[in-house]
Amino acid sequence: MANGARILLIIGGGIAAYKGLELIREFKKRGHDVRGVLTTAGAQFITPLSVASLTGDVCYTDLFSLTDEAEMGHIELSRDADLIVVAPATADLMAKMANGIANDLASTVLLATDKRVLAAPAMNVRMWLHPATQRNLAQLKNDGVTFVGPDSGEMACGEYGPGRMAEPAAIADAAEARLKAGGTVIPLPPGTDSRIDKARPAAKAQIAAKAADVPPRIAHAAKNGPLAGKSFLITSGPTHEPIDPVRYISNRSSGKQGHAIARAAAEAGAKVTLISGPVNIPDPPHVETVHVESAREMLAAVEKALPADIAVFAAAVADWRVATSAKDKIKKGPGGPPALALAENPDILATIAKSRKRPRLVIGFAAETEKVIEHARAKLKKKGSDLIVANDVSPATGTFGGDANTVHLVSADGVESWPALSKDEVAQRLVKKIADAFKPR
Ligand code: C5P
Helix, strand or coil: CCCCCEEEEEECCCCCHHHHHHHHHHHHHCCCEEEEEECCCHHHCCCHHHHHHHHCCCEECCCCCCCCCCCCCHHHHHHCCCEEEEEEECHHHHHHHHHCCCCCHHHHHHHHCCCEEEEEECCCHHHHHCHHHHHHHHHHHHCCCEECCCEEEECCCCCEEEEECCCHHHHHHHHHHHHHHCCCCCCCCCCCCCCCCCCCHHHHHHHHHHHHCCCHHHHHHHHHCCCCCCEEEEEECECCEECCCCCEECCCCCCHHHHHHHHHHHHCCCEEEEEECCCCCCCCCCCEEEECCCHHHHHHHHHHHCCCCEEEECCECCCEEECCCCCCCCCCCCCCCCCCCEEECCCHHHHHHCCCCCCCEEEEEEEECCCHHHHHHHHHHHHCCCEEEEEECCHHHCCCCCCEECEEEEECCEEEECCCEEHHHHHHHHHHHHHHHHCCC
């Protein structure tokens, strides 16, 4: 179980919260799946977005609606993991745990769980040595919670002594040791039914998912998510247009934005097919990815993947290809450089938007280096899409290959400009907008 375990990491409010982020990386590096809960105090030190970016999952906070059937309830959240790790475990969190107080998401999850709990305390030396904390520590040990750290050393507050949170690698070692021990921490009395398959749809999806090897949240989203039952087609990345067997024409697209949209759509419950040009990033999870090289291959793959309810054309398709690519490598010779005759590539977006198989919602992208909105408006009409997501890719913006994007949504209704966001956030907002468009009115 130590390999590929599911860990629920609860990050409390202390200066060591930033090490919680390093801990996510450490767990991921070791092949574990991490889901993050950030307490309100923890969110004073690090943002839910950084937790979500590193876990690749939503970050659960007190602001997150756990009452919505579309989301995971706190009971499932507490039981879905193989191990709960509390790091940093603040004096406050330890006190709540020791006394069975459940007045926020983290403490409720800790009280509702039937899983083992590992805590990595971090606090000021006097708070750690205070009889109240030591009493709570003894109580928690007695309740079956295990501890790693705290280490001794100089503290952020300037004092010296025990209270520094253990290093992420040491916490990960302790977590793996704890996982190897297996089992649940609280045996239920005879006659008590701990199965949650009679409960909510999320729990049922969780059990079905185990059989299908799909994470519960994806299985749950596929039934209850805002895009449940919808087929979603997306192109991403550049295309390579061969000059000869070793050379090609291409562009600087990284595929990050398109892949992020594919991932977000899958998280929202859609059945996603991603047609990807050559990129250096991994295939998104729970998405059927088809790898292509050239624009013509991309068009063929898109046509094969239809019908779909939604199509997003985020690929930076090369406008031209070499009319006749050479069968063998072109050699330098006395005749000077070869003259490359170019031919226009098919416009995939325009072809599909005007075809009989047109998806109900067609979205294009427009990468521009000047007059961004003006060009996007023209493209909306010319290509026949419902929406154009326009972005400025002039070199100064760092959009191509970077992690941030500033976009303008241009539709028949007008222009909606979003602030600079991470590509993941653009993806999530866009998917939400798409889901809203499909909501029954
Ligand atoms: O014309 P331009 O390349 O700026 O248009 C961008 C939009 O059209 C993007 O959504 C892109 O994926 C799509 N496109 C396409 N096939 C092409 C060129 C662009 O699907 N050959």
